[in-house]
Amino acid sequence: MIGQCGMIVLTWLWLAVVWLSGWASNSLLVGFRSRQSLSGNERGNLAGDLATAFLTGVLACVLPLYVILAIAGRLTVIAFSAVLFIQFVVACLGVRSLVRELRHHAGGVRNWSGLVGWAFMVGLLASIIPFWGYDAQAIYGLKAKVLADGLSIYGPDFMDPYRVHYWNNYPLLVPLLEAQAFFWRNQWAVLTGQELWNDLAMPVLLWGFIVALVLQVVATTERHWPGRGPWMGLVFAITPMLWRWTEGAGLSGSVDVVFASFVLGAVLQLSQLPEMTQFRWGPFIQGVLFLIGACLTKQEGAIAAGAVVGALGAATVWKIWKAKEPLTSESARRGILSGVRCLLLVSLFVVPVFFFLHAVHGHMPAPPYSRPYLAAFHVDWLCRVADRPLTVGAFAGNEFVNNRWGLLWLLGTFSLFLPRLRPIAAATVFCRVYFLLVLAAYLGIFLVTPYPLQFHLHTAFARLMFHIFPVFVIITIEQIASLPWKSTALRREPVAG
Amino acid sequence: MRENILLDPSGVDGCVSRSAGRGNERRGRLAALPGKSWLFTFVCGLLALLGMGLSAQASCVILGVYPSGKPLLVKHVGWPLMVTVFGLAGVLAAWQRPAWNWVRRWQTVIHRALDFWKIQPWWGRVLIIVGIGHGLISVGYLLNCPEDLFRQYQEIEEFASTPSRLFAGQPVANLEYHILRYRRVIPPRAQIAYRGHWEAMIVAYRLYPRRLFLLPEDVQRLARAWGDHRWLEIKTKGASRADAWTDEYWAARHPPAEIPPLGQFLADRHIEYIIRYDENHPELCQVVRLTPETGLARGHVLQEGTQR
Numbered sequence: 001m002i003g004q005c006g007m008i009v010l011t012w013l014w015l016a017v018v019w020l021s022g023w024a025s026n027s028l029l030v031g032f033r034s035r036q037s038l039s040g041n042e043r044g045n046l047a048g049d050l051a052t053a054f055l056t057g058v059l060a061c062v063l064p065l066y067v068i069l070a071i072a073g074r075l076t077v078i079a080f081s082a083v084l085f086i087q088f089v090v091a092c093l094g095v096r097s098l099v100r101e102l103r104h105h106a107g108g109v110r111n112w113s114g115l116v117g118w119a120f121m122v123g124l125l126a127s128i129i130p131f132w133g134y135d136a137q138a139i140y141g142l143k144a145k146v147l148a149d150g151l152s153i154y155g156p157d158f159m160d161p162y163r164v165h166y167w168n169n170y171p172l173l174v175p176l177l178e179a180q181a182f183f184w185r186n187q188w189a190v191l192t193g194q195e196l197w198n199d200l201a202m203p204v205l206l207w208g209f210i211v212a213l214v215l216q217v218v219a220t221t222e223r224h225w226p227g228r229g230p231w232m233g234l235v236f237a238i239t240p241m242l243w244r245w246t247e248g249a250g251l252s253g254s255v256d257v258v259f260a261s262f263v264l265g266a267v268l269q270l271s272q273l274p275e276m277t278q279f280r281w282g283p284f285i286q287g288v289l290f291l292i293g294a295c296l297t298k299q300e301g302a303i304a305a306g307a308v309v310g311a312l313g314a315a316t317v318w319k320i321w322k323a324k325e326p327l328t329s330e331s332a333r334r335g336i337l338s339g340v341r342c343l344l345l346v347s348l349f350v351v352p353v354f355f356f357l358h359a360v361h362g363h364m365p366a367p368p369y370s371r372p373y374l375a376a377f378h379v380d381w382l383c384r385v386a387d388r389p390l391t392v393g394a395f396a397g398n399e400f401v402n403n404r405w406g407l408l409w410l411l412g413t414f415s416l417f418l419p420r421l422r423p424i425a426a427a428t429v430f431c432r433v434y435f436l437l438v439l440a441a442y443l444g445i446f447l448v449t450p451y452p453l454q455f456h457l458h459t460a461f462a463r464l465m466f467h468i469f470p471v472f473v474i475i476t477i478e479q480i481a482s483l484p485w486k487s488t489a490l491r492r493e494p495v496a497g
Numbered sequence: 498m499r500e501n502i503l504l505d506p507s508g509v510d511g512c513v514s515r516s517a518g519r520g521n522e523r524r525g526r527l528a529a530l531p532g533k534s535w536l537f538t539f540v541c542g543l544l545a546l547l548g549m550g551l552s553a554q555a556s557c558v559i560l561g562v563y564p565s566g567k568p569l570l571v572k573h574v575g576w577p578l579m580v581t582v583f584g585l586a587g588v589l590a591a592w593q594r595p596a597w598n599w600v601r602r603w604q605t606v607i608h609r610a611l612d613f614w615k616i617q618p619w620w621g622r623v624l625i626i627v628g629i630g631h632g633l634i635s636v637g638y639l640l641n642c643p644e645d646l647f648r649q650y651q652e653i654e655e656f657a658s659t660p661s662r663l664f665a666g667q668p669v670a671n672l673e674y675h676i677l678r679y680r681r682v683i684p685p686r687a688q689i690a691y692r693g694h695w696e697a698m699i700v701a702y703r704l705y706p707r708r709l710f711l712l713p714e715d716v717q718r719l720a721r722a723w724g725d726h727r728w729l730e731i732k733t734k735g736a737s738r739a740d741a742w743t744d745e746y747w748a749a750r751h752p753p754a755e756i757p758p759l760g761q762f763l764a765d766r767h768i769e770y771i772i773r774y775d776e777n778h779p780e781l782c783q784v785v786r787l788t789p790e791t792g793l794a795r796g797h798v799l800q801e802g803t804q805r
Contacts, residue, residue: 164709411628451723
C-alpha cells in the first residue's frame with residue numbers, strides 16, 4: 001500500500017518538477033513581468049503562462065532525450081538522471097517566481113473555485129486509474145517500457161516486424177515522457193519491493209495536458225471576453241471527452257489530448273502573427289516549438305503543420321483584403337512580405353523536424369499487417385469507395401451530437417450563423433481556416449482509408465476530432481463574445497438630489 | 498423618472514423585492530423569488546426528495562445491497578443525483594427570508610440569470626438553453642463517474658477470477674485471468690510466440706518485460722482481419738461485415754511474404770514459450786513450453802503443465 005501510494009506521490013512530484021522547470025525556462029526566455037494590477041485579463045495571462053509553462057517543461061525534458069535516442073539508440077541511467085537533475089535545478093529557480101505570482105493573484109480566485117475543484121477531482125481520478133485504453137497500452141505504453149528498460153530503438157524491439165509492437169514506427173514524444181516516469185517509479189518499486197512496471201496513476205501525466213488545454217481556453221477567453229475566462233473554461237473542462245478514461249478520451253492514456261494541447265498552443269501563438277504590425281519573436285518561437293511538439297507526438301502533426309501554413313496564408317490575404325488598399329500600396333506590400341516571412345520562418349523551423357523523424361523512424365519496418373495510405377490513391381480503389389461520403393457524413397453527424405462532447409459542437413455550429421457586432425480579425429480567420437483545413441484532411445482520410453471503414457470510423461473518428469475540438473471551442477467562444485448580447489440592468493428609483 | 502442601473506460586480510443592488518423580509522430590506526439584499534414561490538419551493542423539494550430516494554436505491558443496487566428479484570427503478574446514480582442537486586438549488590433559490598449569506602448570494606445569482614434571460618433575443622435564449630444542456634449532460638457524467646469507476650474495477654476483478662464467462666449464451670475467455678496466469682507461469686525476459694487475435698498488443702504491454710512475437714502466418718491472418726472484432730459487430734449490429742471485401746482486396750494486392758520454416762523462426766528468436774488465446778474457445782487457451790533440446794531443433798512443440 002505504502003509502495004503504491006509512494007508511486008502516486010512520486011508521479012505528482014515529477015509532474016510538478018516538469019511544470020516548474022517549464023515556468024522557470026519561460027521566465028528566463030520570455031521574461032514574465034511582475035503584475036501590478038488584478039484585472040481579469042492579467043489573470044487570463046497567468047492562466048496562459050501556466051499552460052505554456054507546462055508544455056515548455058515537457059518539451060525541455062523530452063527533446064534532449066529524443067536527440068540522445070537518435071544518436072545512441074538507447075537511454076541510459078545517466079541520461080535519465082542528467083535530465084532530471086537539470087530539470088530539478090531549473091525548477092528550483094522557478095519556485096520563487098511562481099509563488100510570488102500566485103500570491104499576487106491570491107485575492108482574485110473566487111471565480112476560479114469551480115475550475116480548481118474540477119482540476120482536483122480529475123487529478124484524484126487520474127491518481128486511481130492505470131492506462132486502460134488500447135492505444136495507451138499497445139502503442140505508447142509498450143514503447144515507454146522498452147525505452148525505460150534501456151533497450152535500443154535500433155534493436156529487435158523496434159526493428160523485428162514479427163515482434164508484437166503496435167505501430168513501432170510512431171513518434172516517441174509521449175513514450176519518452178512516460179519512460180521517465182516509468183524509470184523513476186521502477187526505482188521506487190525496487191526500493192519498496194513492489195512489482196515493476198506498475199502503471200497505476202500514470203494518467204497523472206495526461207492530467208497536466210488536460211489542465212494546460214483548459215488554461216489556454218481560459219486565457220484566450222479573457223482576451224476576447226474579459227471576466228468570463230474561468231466560466232467558459234469550466235464549460236469546456238467538464239466536457240466528458242476531456243476527462244473520461246474511455247478509449248480516446250483525456251485520461252485513457254491515448255496521446256490525443258497531448259497532441260490537442262500542443263496544437264492549440266501552436267495555433268493560439270501563431271495566430272497572433274498576422275494581427276501584429278511588427279513581427280515578434282516571442283509568440284513565433286513558442287508557436288513553432290509547440291508545433292514541433294505536435295509533430296513529435298503524432299503523425300497527424302504533418303497535417304497540423306500544413307494547415308498552419310495554409311492558415312497563415314489565408315489570414316495574410318484576409319488582412320490585406322480587409323485593409324481595402326491596392327496591392328501596389330506600401331502597406332499592402334509590407335503585409336504580403338510579413339506573411340511570406342512568417343510562412344518561410346515556420347517552414348524553416350518545422351521542416352527539419354520531419355527530416356529528423358525520418359532519420360530516426362525511417363529505418364523501422366512498417367508492421368506487416370499495416371496498409372499503405374499512398375496506395376489508396378489509386379483509381380481502382382477510389383472507384384470502389386465512391387459511396388463512402390454518405391457513410392462518413394452520417395457517422396460524423398452522429399458523433400457531433402454524441403453525449404461525450406456535451407453539446408459544444410452544436411453550440412458552436414449554431415453560434416457561427418449568428419450576426420456579429422465586431423468584424424472578424426485576422427487571428428480568428430487563422431483559427432477558422434486551420435480548423436476547416438484539418439477537418440477536411442481528416443474527413444478525406446476516412447474517404448480513402450484502406451482499412452475497413454466501419455472499423456476505422458469507430459476507432460479513430462472521435463480521437464481525430466479531439467485534435468481540433470479545442471480550436472473549435474476557441475472559435476465558438478470568440479464568436480459568442482462577438483454577438484450583440486444585451487447587458488443586464490435593474491431598474492430602481494434614482495437617488496434623490 | 499426611472500433609469501437603468503447596471504449591477505455592480507458583487508451582484509448586490511438596491512432593488513428590493515416586495516416579498517423580502519425586513520431584515521433583507523435593511524441589508525439592501527435581494528430576497529426570494531416573488532409570487533407563487535411556495536409552490537415552486539414545494540415542487541423543488543419534492544424533486545430533491547425523489548432524487549435522493551432514487552440515488553439511495555441505485556447505490557444499493559451498485560453495492561449489491563439491494564435484494565435480487567425486486568423491481569428496479571434506476572440502476573445508475575448520475576441522473577438521480579442531478580435531480581437532487583437541481584431540486585435543492587431550486588429550493589434554496591425560492592427560500593423565504595434566508596438566514597445564510599451564501600443562500601442570499603445564490604438567490605442573487607438566480608435573479609441576475611433570470612434578468613439576463615428576459616432581455617435576450619431568441620438566439621441568445623437558444624444559446625443559453627444549449628449551454629445549460631451541455632452543463633447537464635456533463636454534470637451527469639461527472640456524478641456517474643464514481644459508479645462507472647467502481648463497476649470497472651468490479652468487472653476487472655470478476656474477469657480475473659475465472660477463466661471464462663458466458664456472453665450471449667456462449668462461453669468467452671477472460672483475458673484478464675489469462676494474463677495473470679501467463680505472468681505466473683512465464684519468467685520475465687522470456688521470448689514468447691503469441692497465437693491469438695488483436696488482443697496480442699495489449700498482452701505484449703501487460704506481460705512486459707517478456708517479449709511477444711507473432712508467427713508469420715498469424716501476422717498474415719491479422720492483416721486480413723482488420724474488421725474482425727466482436728465489439729465492432731455488436732456496435733454496428735453486424736453492419737461492419739459489409740467491409741470484409743476491403744480485407745480481401747488488400748490481401749490480394751499484397752501477397753504474403755515467404756514464410757520462414759517454423760523451427761528456424763523460433764530458433765532465431767530464442768522462443769521458449771507459445772501462448773494460444775482464443776476468446777471464442779476458452780478451452781483452447783493454453784501456455785506451451787518448448788524444450789530447448791528437442792523442440793527448437795526439430796520445430797516440434799511440446800505441451801507441458803502450466804505450473805512450473
